[in-house]
Amino acid sequence: MERDTHFILGVYDDEDVLLHAVEKVRGSGVKIHEVYSPYPVHGLEHVLGYKRSKLPIAAFLFGMLGTSLALTMQFYMMKFDWPMIIGGKDYAAFPDFIPVSFEMTVLLAAFGMVGVFLITSNLKPWAQPRIFDLRSTDDKHILAIDLANNSSLELEKIKKILTDSGATEVNKKSFD
């Protein structure tokens, strides 16, 4: 049997059942590809064993970039490019620069975070997402298992684990 693009899907009705099912499935040594749910299920990343997102680090770095760009821009403009006296202060009056620096920090942190998120989540406009089960956008939670990652396990055994864990249906899905 060709296992490369074949998935076994467990369909769940209830989020509590799903959370316990994920623990049971992982506990029996099955590697889960991904869980698709219509809404964020609290604690799901935890039971899936996901590591914490590194997004805050990206936000911090982009924020710092924003601060430095804003300060550089203002110093260059006010000190060298087009010096102006405003309110009787020096050309390069640091307190004046803080509001703009703050705004640029927030802007770049936000844009940077969104950009990094889109890239790491593979959400580019030309991406061809795999739809495992359309009902995962409506009222069902879909637990997907990639057979290629579980070659040591029998197909029937995986199906049984899913049924035992409370899945209402166990389906097979293949992609070309």
Added chain:
Amino acid sequence: MAHHGEHHYNLDQRFDFTASIKKSILTVLVIGAIILGIGIVLAMTGGHHEEGASAGEHAFHWYERLYASLWVNNVFFTGIAIIGVFFFAIQFAAQAGWSAPILRVMLSLGNWLPIAGVLMIATFFVANHDLFHWTHAYLFDQNDPQYDKIIDGKGAFFYWPMEKGTFPLFYIARMVLFFGFWVFFFNKFKQISAQEDQLGGSSYWYKMRSWSAYFLVFFAVSSSVSAWDWVMSIDTHWFSTLFGWYVFASWFVSGLSAITLIVLFLKGKGYLEMVNENHVHDLGKFVFGFSIFWTYLWFSQFLLIYYANIPEETVYFIERLSSDVYGPFIFVNLGLNFFLPFFVLMTRDSKRHGVFLKLVCTILLVGHWIDFTLMVQPGTLGHNGGLGLLEVGMFLVYGSLVAYVVLGALAKKNLIAKNHPMLEESYNHHI
């Protein structure tokens, strides 16, 4: 995790104010009193070579420094006490569930309020002219060479309905009214909470929410006005429209730090076992967020005055920034109260682990105390101010007294509002 297991916590636990804790607090009190004593002696003997008197100012007396120090601590610790009550009321107004086990800790800070009120009024009458320039009668006498038209124009705010320059009835009435109502609301909350303990049921929660709403409306007005009265009126000519918020923000951060420290202290002693890192995380977020809020107000006040450059407004910052005594402390103030909490508490882990929070909250308490010193001293002591042994000693004395009163009151009742309808929600709090 979203597993709703059975919880068996001891809801009748009481904080045991043991002899060893009392001894530690009293040791700090004694050390503080000794430092204060040395500070007073140094101030008495060392203050004579100041050149202030020759420059046309009134002669400086050592006890003015003592009064200013008393006033700083009165205002600072009153703030911590009322913020305990305020944050308690906020939990009900916001229908918050996560905080249910630590409600009594918040409320316990209010036990300092009656003492703070007495101290505040007593200090006002003793210090009077030495702290508040506007108490001088000659400022309001048009025939006097020192007549001050601007202060005369503000006179009614202090003296109404009495004649200006006599007895500041309106000012005293506000002070009595604010403390009176704050203590009244505090007692009301305590009373409803005690009834809930005995009888249970959600009706007490609804009752508490109504009273919280009344209190919050009153506090919204009284916190601002008390900031004008007790702090801004020291620099009588000067005014800032966001000063009330600024003082409130400083109080709020200090109060949150105090609440966090007491919660961590109690957890360290083995109480409040239902309070886990998720609750601590929330407290940490409050401390982090309101440190930034304080900075926002500090900077908003500074930038507008700096930019507009109106002499009657800039005098406030010139007095501080260009002074040898206070100049460096402006940066200490910003460093301790903004940069440090901002960078240390930025990560999730540091907000969830007690070590970082204990460190930051302790520093914030000192930092905001310095903030209040910077608000009070320049207008009262001029270049004779500073942070010496006297100030440090007074801080330790006040701090240990407040800790003694608050922990003593905490030990008298159950630590947890055991019939609070949202306790179960709080057990399962997860962020």
